[in-house]
Amino acid sequence: MTAVPTHQTYAELQQAYEHFNQALFGGQLPNCLITLQREKRSMGYFSSRRFADAQGNFTDEIAMNPAFFAVMPILETMQTLVHEMCHLWQFHFGKPGRGRYHNEEWAQKMESIGLMPSSTGAPGGARTGERMADYALEDGQFVKACADLLTKSFCLTWYDRFTDLSAVTRSSAERLDSSVGGGDLPCISMPALTHALISSAALPIAGSQAGAVEGSVGMRPTGGSNRWKYVCPCSINVWGKPKLKLICGTCGGVFVSAEAVVLESQAENSINAH
Structure with a gap:
């Protein structure tokens, strides 16, 4: 049977969303619409109640930037997904900051599931602010949940051919064990x-x-x-x-x-x- 790229791509992202929802959020997050968007200088974003259907129902959006799939370790791609899931959690169960501000409530939630907020993406950065990155805590829940996901033969099948290889950086995530996605980048570990x-x-x-x-x-x-x-x-x-x-x-x-x-x-x- 011929593979259907659309089905594969969105099924994989939905699989990851459901896995982390159960492992890190106790299954309490509602479903959302995951999209692929090429936003410059952004690996992803969350937009509350962005979509509506003919019956007047609303759903949130989590956008993922496919330009980074090939040149970032899968751990960091999953970090982006969970980062945005924390925004979704805060919209439904907390009090989001104004505009793009990542407040202390969001920072505490991130840290509680094993992702340390950092304005620089490395230890020592500010915990809150307008533009925030994060890094995985080696003994945190996120790393363990990511390891569990990868034991289920999880992967992102499709990659952007026109990804800029100059975007490759040696990040903190790559220093983690390869069993949780911190090893070789997909564009290095997969010859094809x-x-x-x-x-x-x-x-x-x-x-x-x-x-x-x-x-x-x-x-x-x-x-x-x-x-x-x-x-x-x-x-x-x-x-x-x-x-x-x-x-x-x-x-x-x-x-x-x-x-x-x-x-x-x-x-x-x-x-x-x-």
Whole structure:
């Protein structure tokens, strides 16, 4: 039977929502409508009573940004979901702050389920404020709930091919054990996904000087050097003549440059903006 991407994607997100609702909120959260939205500089958001049906019923929205699915550990993607679930909890059972303000009640709820609020996303950041991130407490309920979810063969099947690989950062979540999603990023640990993401970098980019060619794409030389820098999916760097076609003997991937990926992403964003 042919896979239906829409069914797969939303069934997986709903599975995660129901799992964390039971594990962290005692099953008290009402259902909501989970959507995919590409909001710049945001991994997700919550909007109360955003949707209505023909009978006059309302439901909340939790939006997830698919641009981050491939380049963030699944632990952090699930953190985003639970972060927004805390906003949903507060809307129904507490007193939300004004506008985008994350108040102390929300911060206490987050900490009680194993996510520490932080304005920087790391220890030492402010607990409350307008724009808030968080990090997982290694012995907290969230980490345990995430581990339980992943033992059920949970995954996010579909990823955005035009994700900007330059968005990859070594975050606090990645220092956690890989069994709870803190190991390799999906774009590194899944060779097929890596190939799908970097293949877009080999496409010609209108108006650029990336020098994209069939096969490997190298980093343009600087200064008086005539050597190009090539990077494979498993992050091995090599230097050689321009326009070489290289295959990595370790991972089997095509060598490509981070610069080409960034340029392709920028070109795609420019097209979407119009």
